[in-house]
Amino acid sequence: MNNRKKKYFWHPMTDTRASEEETIVIERGDGNFIYDDTGRKLLDGVGGLWCMNVGHNRPEMNRAISEQMEKLSYYQLFTNIAHPKAYDLAEKIIQMTQEEEMAKVFFTSGGSDSVDTALKITRQYWQAVGKPNKKVFLSLEKAYHGMHYGGTSVGGNPIYREFIGPGLQDCVRVSSPHLKKNKWNCQDPEELTKLCIAELVDTIEQVGADNIAAFIAEPIQGAGGIIVPPSSYWPALREVCDNHDILLIADEVVTGFGRSGHLFGSRGWGIKPDAMILAKGLSSGYVPLGAAVFNKRIVEGIESATNGANVIIHGHTYGGHPLGCVAALEALRIVEEENLVMNAREVGAYLLERLKGLEGTYDCISDVRGKGLMIAIDFENTGKYDVEQTSKNVQAVADYAINAGVLLRDELQTIIISPSLTFSKENADQLFDAIHMGFEEWQKQQ
Ligand SMILES: Cc1ncc(COP(=O)(O)O)c(C=O)c1O
Incomplete structure (x- = not known):
């Protein structure tokens, strides 16, 4: 057993004084x-x-990564520079998300990056199409959307904001569709969907649909305790978003690429989000990588802006890292073939x-x-x-x-x-x- 853990680094989500605890190395x-x-x-x-x-330490994964390392260990994607593996992976992601009608990928270096990218780009979309007031983000209680300021702000656990506020303004949360723990003590799935959706519609009316940019949620809430919504919840959520012209962002960092028993969590609920957030399973954890993916509506809106909102003023040094891209290409091949x-x-x-x-x-x-x-x-x-x-x-x-x-x-x-x-x-x-x-x-x- 090992007790050196606290000497030179802080563990995420851990009491800085818990130095006597055993660490599994x-x-x-x-x-x-x-x-x-x-x-x-x-x-x-x-x-x-x-x-x-x-799975860990797969020879095919290691080979793909080391072959890339021999050729080009790093290059960036800013402005007019790229590397071939970013093109290959973007094409692969768009091909895998055809059912969701996704059109363009923005590469990042992880889940939190991708969440903040999706939040920024959805706000930018509304600027691009001449509705600059649409800024508010709706999200679920108990949601986890990573630890950058945007994701922390839309996250559903106030503990994460306790000592670091204020975060992003204009974030409003609604009840999570948790069958065992909800404020109505409702254990009937259909009834729970109705209650949650009625609360959402009330909230939209209070905030004003003209002020709301997007609803962001995990198709199955992960870190909040694996909250599986009733099967009617996401289709109803999609309908409400459509009726009120609110974009729907599916945070698929955990559910993306198969974990929920469907290629994507949102596909499991039979809906098409406007944007998808990918990380974790994308490169199967071998190399840090994330992506935010946008549908045609968002892409066309931004690309045809006449007020300057057609420029993406956003990016990460390690976004779309070549080692991450080859890891992802190989991981996704394995997911499909096996x-x-x-x-x-x-x-x-x-x-x-x-x-x-x-x-x-x-x-x-x-x-x-x-x-x-x-x-x-x-x-x-x-x-x-x-x-x-x-x-x-x-x-x-x-x-x-x-x-x-x-x-x-x-x-x-x-x-x-x-x-x-x-x-x-x-x-x-x-x-x-x-x-x-x-x-x-x-x-x-x-
Ligand atoms: C749903 C969800 N979104 C975003 C994130 C943040 O990803 P990362 O830790 O790679 O920044 C996580 C991490 O667990 C997550 O579960």
Whole structure:
């Protein structure tokens, strides 16, 4: 075990004083497994950070990246400069998003970059088409849209803004379509959609549709606790956006490229967003890369502007990095050739069903939910334990699972499971056994 973690760097999302905590130092990866610096082999139930879609240390990925490295390790995309792999990848992304009718890609270096790019470009679109008042962003409570100022501002967790405000003005949040936890105590999916949509329409009326640029949301809310909306929610959301001339941005950083059991989360709900935000699975975590993708309406609006809004005054040194582009081209080839979208759907459904069986076995489990290979297990929230104790309970179960050889993510009162899309049923069984054992051990201690 290792205790040097706090000496020279701060960990994201971590108490700066938590120096005595143990850190798991991952040294090596292989397929769906990782190895720490003590040589311990762990099944990676986290998929790095919901990003290692094709698994760790794949020879094809390594080869593609190192071949590119030999040729050109870096070049930029500003103004009239490019490299061939950016063209190849942009074409591939547009081809993969034909169903969503996407028209143009803007490359970035990660999810947060892409979120802020989409926010800026949607505002710019309204300037371009002569509606400069449309500036407000609508989003969901519990939303996670990365940690830049734009994404933090539209994010749905006020804790992230507590010490760094004020953020971006003109951000308004509406209720998240969470079947287990909503202010109406509504457990009927159709009814919940109606309630959420009615609240949204009220909000739009209050703010004024003429002031609203876009609604941004994750097709399945990830970091907020894997909130799977009722299947009627996104089609209804799309309709409201259309009726009020509001652009719809799907943040597909987690759900993009198969994790939800559909190529894109929004495709799983049968809707076409106006803009899509991609990262993580795009390059399968091998090299940092992100993209914001825009449909014809946005592209044509900006390109035909006569007031100067046709110029993109935005860009990142590492946006569309050649190593990221080749990693993405190879990762997307693997996703398609190995049919990993279907694998995520099938193995995810199998694992979810097994885990749902635990709900009746341990009364501390209040909910098991998910779609594809994004699954959450909630500890009870009935007042038996306070928030701090619940979070310790979740951590204790995750620690037992580690001892059983499986790495999971614990987030306050939730265990989050987001492995590589290459996960097999055998891997799912190992993960299930470790969690089962974790709950059993925890219960024994009560
Ligand atoms: C939905 C969503 N959007 C944006 C981001 C930010 O991505 P990054 O951490 O690459 O900046 C994340 C990260 O987890 C995410 O889950």
